[in-house]
Amino acid sequence: xxxxHGAIAQNFDAGRxxxxxxxxxxxxxxxxxxxxxxVAIARHQDRDAFAALFQHFAPRVKSYLIRLGVSPAxxxxxxxxxxxxxxxxxxxxxxxxxxxxxxxxxxxxNLRIDALRRDxxxxxxxxxxxxxPEPPPxxxxxxxxxxxxxxxxxxxxxxxxxxxxxxxxSFFQDCPHAEIAETLGLPLGTVKSxxxxxxxxxxxxxxxxx
Amino acid sequence: MTPHHHPSEDLIASxxxxxxxxxxxxxxxxxLARCPTCQADAGFFESLGGALLEAEPPAQMSDAAFDRALAxxxxxGRRRAPGARSASADSAFLxxxxxxxxxxxxxxxxxxxxxxxxxTEHRSRELVYLLRIGxxxxxxxxxxxGREFTCVLEGSFADDDGVYGxxxxxxxxxxxxxxxxxxxxxxxxxxxSTDAPLVMRDVIGRFFQPFAGI
Ligand SMILES: [Zn+2]
Numbered sequence: 001x002x003x004x005h006g007a008i009a010q011n012f013d014a015g016r017x018x019x020x021x022x023x024x025x026x027x028x029x030x031x032x033x034x035x036x037x038x039v040a041i042a043r044h045q046d047r048d049a050f051a052a053l054f055q056h057f058a059p060r061v062k063s064y065l066i067r068l069g070v071s072p073a074x075x076x077x078x079x080x081x082x083x084x085x086x087x088x089x090x091x092x093x094x095x096x097x098x099x100x101x102x103x104x105x106x107x108x109x110n111l112r113i114d115a116l117r118r119d120x121x122x123x124x125x126x127x128x129x130x131x132x133p134e135p136p137p138x139x140x141x142x143x144x145x146x147x148x149x150x151x152x153x154x155x156x157x158x159x160x161x162x163x164x165x166x167x168x169x170s171f172f173q174d175c176p177h178a179e180i181a182e183t184l185g186l187p188l189g190t191v192k193s194x195x196x197x198x199x200x201x202x203x204x205x206x207x208x209x210x
Numbered sequence: 211m212t213p214h215h216h217p218s219e220d221l222i223a224s225x226x227x228x229x230x231x232x233x234x235x236x237x238x239x240x241x242l243a244r245c246p247t248c249q250a251d252a253g254f255f256e257s258l259g260g261a262l263l264e265a266e267p268p269a270q271m272s273d274a275a276f277d278r279a280l281a282x283x284x285x286x287g288r289r290r291a292p293g294a295r296s297a298s299a300d301s302a303f304l305x306x307x308x309x310x311x312x313x314x315x316x317x318x319x320x321x322x323x324x325x326x327x328x329x330t331e332h333r334s335r336e337l338v339y340l341l342r343i344g345x346x347x348x349x350x351x352x353x354x355x356g357r358e359f360t361c362v363l364e365g366s367f368a369d370d371d372g373v374y375g376x377x378x379x380x381x382x383x384x385x386x387x388x389x390x391x392x393x394x395x396x397x398x399x400x401x402x403s404t405d406a407p408l409v410m411r412d413v414i415g416r417f418f419q420p421f422a423g424i
Pocket of ligand 1: 213215216217241245247248249
């Protein structure tokens with residue numbers, strides 16, 4: 001099936017806002033191509049859009065889950081499941097509130113927490129507020145949240161490979177600094193200053209968005 | 211009124227990243243639901259999660275992965291039965307933001323004092339519970355074991371360090387010894403978690419020695 005959004009799907013580069021360059025001083029919320037794909041799924045059950053989203057995000061979700069210590073086989077299954085949830089919940093996605101990447105991150109994070117629970121006992125329930133719609137804030141708050149996504153993404157893109165690595169280890173894996181130093185074969189002081197510098201950059205991005 | 215006592219930034223980050231122990235995460239989320247400042251902070255860390263997800267090097271998906279996903283989206287969605295959400299009848303009295311939480315049997319400890327274990331259904335040795343203490347009550351002086359987190363849901367209590375009202379978040383450990391006093395104008399309800407290998411009997415004994423034997 002060739003949907004009306006085939007063109008978006010073909011030129012898909014999720015990291016880049018469609019049609020314009022990132023302009024940190026702009027007040028208009030940025031939309032990424034990935035956002036348009038989720039919206040296409042919500043409006044038209046567009047399978048081409050789904051294919052493009054799957055191709056981009058499933059391998060990244062899998063990689064993220066493996067980083068958290070999930071086995072490659074289970075990470076593969078959970079990555080599929082995450083994209084299926086994206087399809088089913090597409091109507092709840094609001095691009096004025098969050099980027100598709102942040103929304104998909106929340107879905108993947110919650111699926112992993114669910115999977116840990118399923119391992120222990122089936123059919124348990126815990127409220128999962130994080131991918132449900134939040135109580136509605138004002139349009140200004142929405143715009144600020146959406147801009148925060150763009151600025152944080154730009155800040156992460158500007159990190160050097162070394163800084164990115166320590167941020168991944170400390171945020172995704174919750175590694176203590178000493179463990180990161182051992183993993184990377186670096187002196188503890190170097191790790192600490194890298195994390196400090198990286199967080200400063202990211203913090204600056206946050207301050208800008210407030 | 212917004213809370214005055216907040217979780218540390220590290221706690222908020224690991225809650226947003228999904229790496230925090232599930233019981234502790236429940237207590238942090240109870241605070242986030244009542245604190246716009248920390249909610250914004252958690253939002254920043256979720257933005258970071260999204261940005262880092264984009265930066266992940268793609269892993270190779272299995273050959274059948276996409277076809278299986280296509281089959282799954284073609285199938286009708288699995289819906290949870292409406293009743294499946296409330297895991298126990300006792301959850302009806304739960305405070306705002308915690309509706310649907312699976313709780314155990316509410317235990318009467320003394321006049322105006324109840325403890326309700328919260329089930330987290332994880333492979334985790336944490337103990338999570340709701341504590342309701344009557345107006346004007348003084349708890350016996352006690353210390354803490356392990357890392358304990360408490361979020362006030364209703365009412366307020368005070369100790370040597372300050373006054374804790376709705377939404378306030380308190381982190382305590384072995385070094386903290388106190389004798390909290392509940393405000394006279396109403397009962398205080400808290401959600402608490404501990405990672406020490408305690409059982410409910412220990413918690414009850416520690417807080418309510420005067421009532422032992424009731
Ligand atoms: Zn707060």
